[in-house]
Every structure is written in C-alpha cells, then in structure tokens.
Amino acid sequence: MRGEQQVRTELGVADPARGVPVPPPPVSAASLIARAEATTGRQPGRPARAQRRRLLAAAAATTVLAAVGGYALVAPPPSRPPAEPWPAVVVVPLAYEFVDDPPPAAPYLRALAADLIDAGYDRETGEYAHLRWRVWGESTVIADGHVASGILESELWLGDRAGTNRITTVGLAFPDEASREYFQAHPQPGWANLPRTEAVYEFPLVDDAPGGYVVSNDPKPANPEPLLAQLSGADAVDLMYRVDTLYAWHLVRRAHRAAVLSALAEVPGLVWRGEVTDRAGRPGVAVSYDGPLDGGELGQHVLVFEPRTGELLSHEYVLPLEPRVELYRLYLDAGWTDQPGAEPTGPVTTSPGG
Amino acid sequence: MRDEAWFTSLYAAHYPDVVRYGLRRLGELDASTELAQEVFVVAWRRRNQVPDRGLPWLYGVARKLLANEWRARRSRPVPLPAAGPEPPPVDAESDLVAMVTDLRAALATLSESDQEILRLVGWEQLTVAEAAVVLDCSRAVAAVRLHRARRRLAAALEPVPGARIEPRRITAKGLV
Numbered sequence: 243m244r245g246e247q248q249v250r251t252e253l254g255v256a257d258p259a260r261g262v263p264v265p266p267p268p269v270s271a272a273s274l275i276a277r278a279e280a281t282t283g284r285q286p287g288r289p290a291r292a293q294r295r296r297l298l299a300a301a302a303a304t305t306v307l308a309a310v311g312g313y314a315l316v317a318p319p320p321s322r323p324p325a326e327p328w329p330a331v332v333v334v335p336l337a338y339e340f341v342d343d344p345p346p347a348a349p350y351l352r353a354l355a356a357d358l359i360d361a362g363y364d365r366e367t368g369e370y371a372h373l374r375w376r377v378w379g380e381s382t383v384i385a386d387g388h389v390a391s392g393i394l395e396s397e398l399w400l401g402d403r404a405g406t407n408r409i410t411t412v413g414l415a416f417p418d419e420a421s422r423e424y425f426q427a428h429p430q431p432g433w434a435n436l437p438r439t440e441a442v443y444e445f446p447l448v449d450d451a452p453g454g455y456v457v458s459n460d461p462k463p464a465n466p467e468p469l470l471a472q473l474s475g476a477d478a479v480d481l482m483y484r485v486d487t488l489y490a491w492h493l494v495r496r497a498h499r500a501a502v503l504s505a506l507a508e509v510p511g512l513v514w515r516g517e518v519t520d521r522a523g524r525p526g527v528a529v530s531y532d533g534p535l536d537g538g539e540l541g542q543h544v545l546v547f548e549p550r551t552g553e554l555l556s557h558e559y560v561l562p563l564e565p566r567v568e569l570y571r572l573y574l575d576a577g578w579t580d581q582p583g584a585e586p587t588g589p590v591t592t593s594p595g596g
Numbered sequence: 597m598r599d600e601a602w603f604t605s606l607y608a609a610h611y612p613d614v615v616r617y618g619l620r621r622l623g624e625l626d627a628s629t630e631l632a633q634e635v636f637v638v639a640w641r642r643r644n645q646v647p648d649r650g651l652p653w654l655y656g657v658a659r660k661l662l663a664n665e666w667r668a669r670r671s672r673p674v675p676l677p678a679a680g681p682e683p684p685p686v687d688a689e690s691d692l693v694a695m696v697t698d699l700r701a702a703l704a705t706l707s708e709s710d711q712e713i714l715r716l717v718g719w720e721q722l723t724v725a726e727a728a729v730v731l732d733c734s735r736a737v738a739a740v741r742l743h744r745a746r747r748r749l750a751a752a753l754e755p756v757p758g759a760r761i762e763p764r765r766i767t768a769k770g771l772v
Binding site for chain 1: 603611612615620633637699700715719754
C-alpha cells in the first residue's frame, strides 16, 4: 500500500532504533523454554487446543490478502502506464434527509427488517459469489496539509473453498477542492505510471482470520441466529464495521439482512438520517453513529441501505465538523456466477466515485 | 511442528526485532532485552497460537506486556525515548537534525493510540493488516486509526503562525 510506504518514508528518519545494533540474546532458546515450563507446568510439545476453523471473511481487501499465509499473487501488476489521466473526484458528505436532530434509528430499522424483499441474488444460483466494491481513504498521500487517495476497486469471486480478488485502481479522490487543486499542481512521483490493475490474488476461504464470520455463501435459506449471536455485544462502531466486513465478503441473504438490521436496532446511539442518494446514484436510507472516537475527535460512521432489500450500499466515515469524508466503501455488485473471471482488464473508465 | 527447533528458529529470527520494539518505547536496552525474553516465554507457552508469520503476533504480546507494566506503574509510557541513535552530525545535515527533532516532538503531541499505529507502520514497518494483529482489532479499524493519526501528525507538523519557518519539512516526497 502506497500510504503505508509513505508513513515509513516520513517516519523512518526519526526511528530511534533504526540501525541500533542489538547484542546477541543473553539467554538461549532452551533456557526460555525451561523458564516457561517452570512457571506453567506444561510439558514441552503438548498441543494447544485446536483453533476453530472459520469461514474467511477477512477484515479487508488488499494488504490482508498479501499478508496472510496461503494467499497467492497470481497476476502481478502490469507495468504499462495508463492511457489517460486518473479520473479525479472531490468526495463530499452525503446529503441527509435528517441533518439536525435526527430521530433514533431503531424503529426505522425494525420496520425495514420486517418488510424486506428479495435481492436479485436471493433468486439466483451459481458456482461463485461475485462481489464488487470500491474503497477510498486507505491508500492516502498527505502533502502540505492536502490529502489524496486512490480509489481501489475489488472484484471478488468466492467459491466453496477458495476465492479470487482482483484489485484495480479506478481514480483519485480528494476530500476538498483545495486538495484536488494542490495535487493537480503537484502530481506525485510515480502516479503517472501506476498500474490500473494492482493485483489479482487467490486465497483460501477456510482460515482463521480477524473479523471472520461463520456465514456461508450457500444460497439455501439459513438460520440467522448464529449470525445474530456474532453481532451481539458490539458497540455501535464495532458493529458497523462488522456489518461492513460481512457484506464485503458474502452474499448476505434476506434472513441475514434482517438479522443485521435487527442487531443494529438494538445498539444505542444510532440515529436515522433518512433518505439519501448514494455515490452510485442509487436511492438509499442511512443510519449514523456520531460521537467522539479515537483521539477525541467527533466522527460519524454512516451505513446506507437499499430501502427495500436491506442490502448494504455503503459504509462511510465522516468528520462532520469539517465536514470531510475520511473513508468509504461503496458496494456496487453482488450476485452469483459460474465464471470466475479474474483476468486483468484494460483501463477502467467508469465514474470513479461509483 | 511447534517444537524446540521451531522455537529456536523463531527466537533467532525475531529477537532483534522485538528488542528494537522495546527500544522504541522504553529507550533502554536492558529493559528491552528483558521485555523480549518475556515475549518469547509467552510465545513458547502459546506456541500453537503463533501464526506462521509470527512477528506481528510477537509485537502484540510485547504491547500487552508493556501495557501491563505501565498499568502497574500507573503512569503513561515515555512516548519517545531519548535514547537511540543520535541524529546525524549538525555540520553535515543540520536541516535533517531539525526535522528529526520536529518529527519526534510532533509525535509526542499525539495520543498513545495515534503514536502506536504510526510506530507500527512507520518503524516496525508492518502493513495495516499486521498492525491490526498487534492492536487486536480489525484491519478496517487499524486503517481508520492510521488515517486519522497521519492527519493529526501532519497537523502537528504544520508551522505555527508567526513561528520560524523550517527550511525542510516532511511531505509526501519525504524530505524536501
């Protein structure tokens, strides 16, 4: 991730341990084992409790795939430059129906959960679950107080035991016009040569992964209780992330969508933002959680749902006082297919925001 | 197989990394060496939980041990140790010295949460996903924390109105 590399470049010079020689360890590995055994009484080699196997619903897209064992990069980024400048958009917060004094979200969410209709994929079958979503705000460059971020699109094909994720850069996003103007005047080194298709990964779908959920993509009807059990006990922000992760890696069936909405209805602090138009131009209904988050700043997490099927359309993190969109994930496609098409494609020319 | 040979290999591979993790947070080699030993004692006890890519997990153990120690002392950790390599000689890179000083000072103004995610990515050179393992949170949460911490660090590095303008600053290009 380019943002990670930028952090290393920026901070590395101030690393107090960089280049510091570390003396050899004063005690051997065998001594440490003896110390460990002396304090626990456990016999060397005794196996720990087997870890539960979980269906992979990994916490996010790009780097987790590269970092976790078992993932294979099957298509390295092509080196050719893009045929045209990157589409660039300024991402502003969504326009809410209820801006000031929004009502509690619970009754609206319960009503929505009680009256869901099938999504398109509820009536389909196929060998692979096919998902497509876009994120921005993770691969971020900061310069002179201005911010730019690549918009990355993930397209996933998820089979019974393995999946494929094709990650494509589709444009650049800026939180304000000043940032767009700055980076137009100061294009970053290497931007012109960034590959359109970042990488194609293959990965197993059975693994222990942070944020995993035991929810199958099996199209048959399923009991939502196990999912509800996993979603209970979380605070509002944690639950919103869990819901986001769930949709990023699954076709969430109607019973499970209702369970998600019901779980959200039980969390204090969620408010109803009413009707919105999402970044892909689709009608939706939004709920938000507003409060001081890490670092004390006022943040706002927003989930937008399709108003009839209850599918998640987007998850956004907003700084409402500025106002500024810090991160978003926009869900674009969800369905079944028999074709695991994951070949790198040519330039993407669709609207980068959605 | 998680036997003594596996542990010896893990110890040899990552002991220096864990000591440096301690150095960045404690500023003392002796304390960092003790911390590293404790980390590997835990690693042996919980060896069947150590992932194949074990370093982020080891950092996570170190972080918890340090947190417990700090809680025991009922005081906040020293965010940036005074120890460590001296900045480059003034005659050769005076601007770099000023930049390092400014950067460490700016880091020190941030919350411990902000500092930790920046250190994990910037100094331990972890990916966001690996940092999430250390912080025991989802990757998405780690990404948000990093994003916000970077924004706040950038703000902390902004020159104060009326203050002297430093000749060099951190930008997206690094040192310019």
